[in-house]
Amino acid sequence: MNIPQLQIQTTKGILGLLIDKPIQEIEQPKATMNQEQPAAILEMSTTRPQLSIDTSEVRADIDLKGPLRRGDENAQYGRQGAMEGIARRAQEGQQMMQIENGGNAIVDIIRQQTTPAPAPLGIRFVGDRTKIQMSFQQGTLEINATPQRPILDVQINKPIHHYTPGKVSGVMEQYPSIQIDIKW
Structure with missing residues (x-):
């Protein structure tokens, strides 16, 4: 007697994944900076020196x-x-x-x-420079320098960020199957 046989053959399903990786780009631009340095304020004041020379005695000698x-x-x-x-x-x-x-x-x-009376000898030295009277009043110089602060204008630039999200998608690489055979 032959008994019918049932033969079952299965193929398992294989699921594959397609992965698109995410892309992230970050760029940081340099800060924009404007700098200006104003010149210092310089103030100067002077009093002139004075030199007085009195030569009246020397001139009288000659x-x-x-x-x-x-x-x-x-x-x-x-x-x-x-x-x-x-x-x-x-x-x-x-x-x-x-x-x-x-x-x-x-x-x-x-x-x-x-x-x-005998005449005096006619040689005479004139112009004695020790009789010159001099006076000197010293001058002054005052300098005031006021420094100016630099003018800084700094603009911080935001980072440039590009992001492309990744994708995951499932793909059936092998479909499952069942085959049933009856053998008599």
């Missing part, structure tokens, strides 16, 4: 005198000459009063007047 000084010196010279003349006349009068003591007073007086 006979370059002003009219007032020349007038004063001539008046003094005249006064001195008048006093010397009075003194000489008084001395001559004294000599004449003592004529009784002997001697020849008139001849002595004439000899004194006619015989000049």
Whole structure:
């Protein structure tokens, strides 16, 4: 007796996955920066130095005198000459009063007047520089510098981000199957 047989043959199903990977791109642009440096404020103030030189005494030594000084010196010279003349006349009068003591007073007086004193040597050094009077007042210089702060304008740029999401999709690589056979 033959018994029918049932034969079952199965093929399993194979599921495959198709994966598209995600793509992510990130870019960070540099910051935009504008910088400006204003010049410092510079203030300067000065007072001039003063030099005073008085050469009037040196100029007087080389006979370059002003009219007032020349007038004063001539008046003094005249006064001195008048006093010397009075003194000489008084001395001559004294000599004449003592004529009784002997001697020849008139001849002595004439000899004194006619015989000049020896003239001084004509060499004279003029312009003594130690007579120059100088005064100096020092000047000043003040400098004020005020620095200015830099002007910075910084723009921070946001990152550039591109993202493409990934995909997963299922694909049947092998479909399942069942085959049933009956054998008699």
